[in-house]
Amino acid sequence: MYLPKPFHETRTDVLHALMRDYPFATIVMQSADGLAANHVPLELVDDVSLHGHVARGNELAKADGAQVLVIFHGAEGYVSPNWYPSKHKHGREVPTWNYAVVHVHGRLRVMEDQAWLRRLLERLTDRHEATQPKPWHVDDAPADHVEKMLRMIVGIDIAIERIEGKFKLSQNHVAANRAGVLHGLAERHGRRDAELSELMQQAEERRHES
DSSP, X not given: OOOOGGGEEOOHHHHHHHHHHSOEEEEEEEETTEEEEEEEEOEEETTTEEEEEEETTSGGGGOXXXXXXXXXXEXXXXXXXXXXXXXXXXXXXXXXXXXXXXXXXXXEEXXXXXXXXXXXXXXXXXXXXXXXXXXXXXXXXXXXXXXHHHHTEEEEEEEEEEEEEEEESSTTXXXXXXXXXXXXXXXXXXXXXXXXXXXXXXXXXXXXHO
């Protein structure tokens, strides 16, 4: 990943927070037919591994021992040069995109253990159902149906070997331009503009603390 120094995020707690907040990740590996990418919700476990599951027909189910790249995509959004005060002074500004991503390099293990799989499914559903008025639990489904579904999937356990974070949040601009981007995001009200604005504000707070 191209990683200019101003955008390089190295703090583990910040990287882990993005991985937890945006768990739907892209897993990339080298297959017999070239690069393969799959999209899987993953759980960060004890800060050292990623757990998930895939259908038995998925190529990941046959990739025990494979080296993989996992990409977590955080908040992102277009940045107009019109938001920069400097553009209105000299015009020497261009459009860009602000975003936050985390790349995890690791080795994949295929997990066949049914008890392991069930515990994973219970944790995942409990987490993602927590905001529902009446959360669904694995035990709500008939036992024979759960057993049938479990036989159709395998677990994946990715041991984390290296993490890289890129948080491109206008750090290469002067304070007035960064403030202009925050103002532009607040006015636009895009799908992820509030999330992107929050990340930028956190970066500003850290800048003042350092």
